[in-house]
Amino acid sequence: MTTPDAGVPRGPAEGQDLRALMSLFPTGVAVIGALDGAGRPWGMTCSSLCSVSLDPPTLLVCVRSGSPTLAALERRGTFSVNLLHHSAQDVAELFSSGDPDRFRRTSWHLPDSAAAGPHLGDAAHAVADCRVDGVRRVGDHTVVFGRVDRVGVDTGPQRAPLLYGLRRYAAWPSGGSVAGPDRSRRGRSTRSDMPQPEESAPVQSPEEVLRTSGVPFTVLDHVPIVGQADAETKLGLATEQLLKTMVFRTADGGFVLAALPVTGRVHYGRLARAAGVPRSKLRQAEPDELGLLGMEPGGASPVCARPDVVTVFDASVTRMGIVYCGSGRADRTVRIQAAQLIELVEPTIEELSS
């Protein structure tokens, strides 16, 4: 019996064939950085990061040979590797845009005099300082081997890695569980992995998250409602201002929140793609599972305290003004500017409505 295969290979392969091949090989996203002779920062988005050896700890990156970042890196002999978290897509885009002002448009620092290159404190959840341990030109790129001198892993709320595959960005489907290194940049342990919320652990409610964020919002108290349609009929709110949140679970126990106008119907395929999970592995959450997110049925909210939850907003939300959305509780509704909600949640934006 014959089975479908990947197609009969055709050759000779060209650059675009390699691009097509590698687009099927998703990776994390890094910004490699270097300082030039005048101490100016250079950097570029890079996915050709590869572990080479554990002893000594060595990695490699492949950089286009005309890159000014490569020139700085070779001249100085050191470079930094910044691993971007899932909320840093804008930084990945900036550092792949050729924008000469990229370091003026993002926050960076040198933690101390031994920093091998710029550290992107806000956008990166892990940084390695490396020494150049060899270069090899291959075609139009240069392979740079880097001896990893020190590693820092930030295990704050932005722990899920940013991914790139199929020529688009995606978030890690159900949170990052990034193990910290044994030794810190300064020789101390940096292992401060934030514990993943246990299935039974209390989770901050969406309203508490909003309150501590400082984002302006108000809350309407009302009789308990079941669906968002209830908000229209029982609370008399305008349909076009209602944002509904649907809660999904992935096969590995993760959560995906989808926020869209109350009249929209979620396109499962697009949601699954945006969340980075196969469509067949996505199911709507049972009402009693909402408690794991600090929410109750009728109160599903696009704001969630759990950093491992993937949130996807329909693109139309970016064009909405004031919206009413769940607070976590069935008897309270949040009124908030859509733009501020987006700024707080930092969702993946997708055409979700079918």
Ligand SMILES: Cc1cc2nc3c(=O)[nH]c(=O)nc-3n(C[C@H](O)[C@H](O)[C@H](O)COP(=O)(O)O)c2cc1C
């Ligand atoms: C997700 C992603 C990954 C990339 N990875 C690499 C890479 O590994 N090597 C490379 O040379 N360019 C890579 N690029 C392209 C560079 O980021 C882009 O050409 C950038 O403008 C280079 O900066 P420069 O002009 O300062 O050299 C990547 C782009 C994207 C969007």
